[in-house]
Amino acid sequence: MQPSAPPRTYTISELAQELEISTRTIRFYEEKGLISPRRSPGNQRQYSRRDRARLKLILRGKRFGYSLEQIAEMIGMAEVDLDEAEQIRRSLAYGQEKLQEINQRIEELRLLEQDILAVRQRLFDRLAQLEGRNPTNPKEHRP
Amino acid sequence: MQPSAPPRTYTISELAQELEISTRTIRFYEEKGLISPRRSPGNQRQYSRRDRARLKLILRGKRFGYSLEQIAEMIGMAEVDLDEAEQIRRSLAYGQEKLQEINQRIEELRLLEQDILAVRQRLFDRLAQLEGRNPTNPKEHRP
DNA sequence: CTTCCAGTTGACGTCAACGTAAATTATGCC
DNA sequence: GGCATAATTTACGTTGACGTCAACTGGAAG
Structure with a gap:
């Protein structure tokens, strides 16, 4: 071998x-x-x-x-001052929590997405308003 | 009214x-x-x-x-020094990027989940090994 | 009006997460 | 071996994101 x-x-x-x-x-x-x-x-x-x-x-x-x-x-x-087996058990428990956190975080990302979509919507509306008001001149404001 | x-x-x-x-x-x-x-x-x-x-x-x-x-x-x-319309267009583009980022992040969270699961697996194996080896331990498995 | 709590503006302090610089040592290549 | 890179340790500096303290003001309850 x-x-x-x-x-x-x-x-x-x-x-x-x-x-x-x-x-x-x-x-x-x-x-x-x-x-x-x-x-x-x-x-x-x-x-x-x-x-x-x-x-x-x-x-x-x-x-x-x-x-x-x-x-x-x-x-x-x-928790290095615990015996190894106990240390591992704690870590496993901690990891379990983290896994749940991750799923919560995925949910939160969806919320963040909604937030950004909302901001975009407002910006988009505002833009349409600006451009709709001055079809020929992009810059002119009221005299 | x-x-x-x-x-x-x-x-x-x-x-x-x-x-x-x-x-x-x-x-x-x-x-x-x-x-x-x-x-x-x-x-x-x-x-x-x-x-x-x-x-x-x-x-x-x-x-x-x-x-x-x-x-x-x-x-x-x-970018406060741009005219409003242009500023809004930039912000919209930026928001678009962020939305893509969010989807990437969701993917990454899945990867992080895999990482943690892998760590857990190793810890779990190690724990089984420790407990299997120690005959005084109440959780004995070997015949 | 006084009392008292919540709010406001500086100014300085702190802590995590590195950056940067200096002096010393290893490694790869001719 | 000799040289140029790359790595190592030590030490001090920096930056972002707040905390903390002080001196002051606003408002409403008695």
Whole structure:
């Protein structure tokens, strides 16, 4: 048999470029305990596919207004002073909540859509009014 | 005919309480040009139903990670130095983009859901492993 | 009119989430 | 080895989004 296939790794700048964030940001996430990549013999960070997926999750969470702290909880990094099994149970429960939140958020997006549609409607009406009043001259106002 | 019905107004603290934000926050949004409530003879802010709806929109936008600046654009307060019609056209175009963004975001929420489900799956497996391995544990499964 | 609470305008403080700069070390390539 | 890139740590700076405090004013209840 062959030795296990070489798991593809990424450098920090590769990921930074692909995900369109700075290396500083990635290191910052590590400071906050959101990721913990392996290190090379020369102490350089080596990111696995899993690390990459996690970064994507973080960014996705951010785009929805979650704070890094909330994201950390979501991933299950909190409550480190519990025994592992209990820690996992808590994380599972937390994740359950988050899943429900997501469905609520989808509903909210629909509401946001309605809001924007309402604003558009008003703008549209106002525009028709403006243009309807001055069929020939786009700028003239009352003398 | 009756004189126009008295349009219901709100004080700043009423809104703050209802929307669960501070009065400071509301005034801050005004500083940033996001709302411009009328003033009473005594110079106190009077919020209309429209103002209230706008605040809700702002908060909703925030929950999805939009910055106040982006929200301002969304509402159509930018580019004040254009003539009104052109300004409205821009705002309409911008709104169109936002509507598309919203659909993308709904898709993204589905992805986020998948991410979390994946994390959960791993945690779940790990938990089963832990409990399966520990014979003193009440939840023993092995024969 | 006084009292008292709600509201107003500054001005300064704070905290999260990075940016930036400097000094040092690794890695890839000739 | 020698050189140019790229990475690492440390430290300080910045920006957005408010919080907090102070000094003042408005309004209505007694």
